[in-house]
Amino acid sequence: MRWSPAAGSMSRGKVATNRNPYGYQRQKEREPRSCIRYKCGLLNTIADVLRQRPGWTEVKEDGEWDFYWCDVGWLRENFDHIYMEEHVRICHFRNHYEVARSQGKGIFLFRKLKDIIDWRKDGGRSDEQRDEIPVENYVAQRYIENPYLIGGRKFDLRVYVLVTSYTPLRAWLYRDGFARFSNTRFTLSSIDDQYIHLTNVAIQKTAPDYDPEKGCKWMIQQLRQYLTAKHGPVAVETLFQNIDNIFIKSLQSVQKIIINDKHCFELYGYDILLDEDLKPWLLEVNASPSLTASSQEDYDLKCRLLEDTLHVVDMEGRLTGKERRVGGFDLMWNDGPVSRDDGQLDGISSGNLMANTHLGERRPVLTACSPYHCLGAHLLTHPLHPQAASMTERRT
Template sequence: MIRGKITTNKSQYGYQRQKEREPRSCIRYKCGLINTIADVLRQRPGWTEVKDDGEWDFYWCDVGWLRENFDHIYMEEHVRICHFRNHYELTRKNFMVKNLKRFRKQLERESGRLEAAKCDFFPKTFELPSEYHLFVEEFRRNPGITWIMKPDGSRTDEQRDEIPVENYVAQRYIENPYLIGGRKFDLRVYVLVTSYIPLRAWLYRDGFARFSNTRFTLSSIDDQYIHLTNVAIQKTAPDYDPEKGCKWMIQQLRQYLIAKHGPVAVETLFQNMDNIFIKSLQSVQKIIINDKHCFELYGYDILLDEDLKPWLLEVNASPSLTASSQEDYDLKCRLLEDTLHVVDMEGRLSGKEKWVGGFDLMWNDGPVSRDDGQLDTVSNGNFMANTHIGCINDRKKNLRQLMKTASKKSSTAQ
């Protein structure tokens, strides 16, 4: 039986119809990366790695492979792959901002300014060189503002051949970040999308805050150890302590913020983050090529300012799966194991689950109700996603119950 392989005689997006997915005891997988995901796949019961052109059911590929091969691939009903075809609509900085601006204008036309204001969570951004004159006009109008220049995306990303020069985005720098111990930090949060039409998105309870190694100041604007929180940069600092590291688990951050600001302010903060995830996904919902064979694990980078307002910095299609410590490795193993549970190649879930391992169903063609049937709301009465980011993650108990239910379902079917 052909499961997944490169072909040259199949039409684009030609799929063979099959019956409903049945439980599978043996999954053939390919992995194009050598990091934590390779370890997780290798240790998963009933999964077997295939090499070269062997038949596969599941492929964790890099975006380069996707760009070169997806249009020529033939996949049966059950096959799964870890990226959507044009994921870059959300993960290239210039495309993300373009889509968010368009979506905000759409909301203003259809629902008014109050609804459009819910998209005011990304710093003012201009694409260069195409918006150079607009940027210069803004720069002259507000001469005291600090801007940060970023490449709009990897040169190996989609559309590399259409870009004749290196493109950048000029983004207003958040000059009043929330500080802990005088140090700047940002948040890495994981969102799993299993469908865009209808939109079905899961939010992971675990995540982490990445701290700078040096106390924050605007007087040394060119010091990367002050302003950039990437671990790859911070670990090269002269006084970096590898045992101490530069990360907090997101549960630790939530407890710190509750102790300092109270539960109401912190709950509002995390609900505002939920809004960022949902609105950003909705901004590309009609643009992403929805394919039932695809899923995407996004890494969101969020910055808090001193008023506890969250700002979206960027979304990553290939968030780093390389661990910087044992704690980091354990977190990413749990994340990837639970991603595989949600994708459910084995066909064990009912499809009605709202909680799988560390993932909470955040959106299912609309806000997800709690187990008591109620919808979470904030003070202005707007419905919010039912998520628990930074809350206690009793994933083992949840997974034991799910597997127990799946086992009963399998026995009944037999």
């Protein structure tokens, strides 16, 4: 019998006959569990959520575990060399990969192909020096020159999709998300100013006039309310249906590439840009979205997101498998489209059932003591909201 200390479980090879690697009889996958042993390779919001989850116990580095929120480095080094029992879960699929850096690093704009040729010269380095530089992959994208602006500022959306299986495809859409605004008014006159063109919080918070108390984010409920007030419910419903299609088509495009494994799940962070015609554009899909909070509101959102992720993964075995909603997650695809329970007809595509998605919709239960639920008043007094300007004029 061979053991892998890094994984805390038995490596692939001989199967033990006297004791399994988790120290108890093998249980059915859906059988309830009262004690979950977990490991966490990150020190941000997910560590807090796991630590506070009832019945979950953190294990030491070489301890045996049932659930592991690992980093990509551990995954690549260990996944193919360990044995995992039926109930064990891990937060990435085995051939998880990323083709770009995160937090806006390495992104630059250019107008002509000549600019790329000049950039490839590496600042006049010699051929020998260039040969020593590691080769990196870059993705070239056409810049959207007509982004939708609010208050003269560019923004994009961060939306979360949880995939618990690729074969068959089973995907959940989170109701909450946020819009990330640039700190500087939009213009095409300067393509080198990252504070204008990149909305990543990691970049915007370094702007000289950045206010950490106000931040540069709207909850996605605020954005949907703003767009509905300005363009009407029909146009906004069409917009969000098109965004739903982006989620499904993008997952289907890699469905035959990702190696499905019943032990794995993946929480994706989608970055979507709207243009002035309310057309959504997919910028990128983050397989390791940032879980570090930039404000108390952001921390609260990510805590709810991660708690609900754990509810869907269901290590405790409490779900029946027939749920269409778990916490803030709605099952939008289960080897096919999932329609809403109420059977409500889609007024835009007549005769079709509405998809079981509620991105950015207001929650039905409001509590006055919760700042998260007081979005209406917060949005109305936000300096970018059109009604806020008229209210200010009336006061003066």
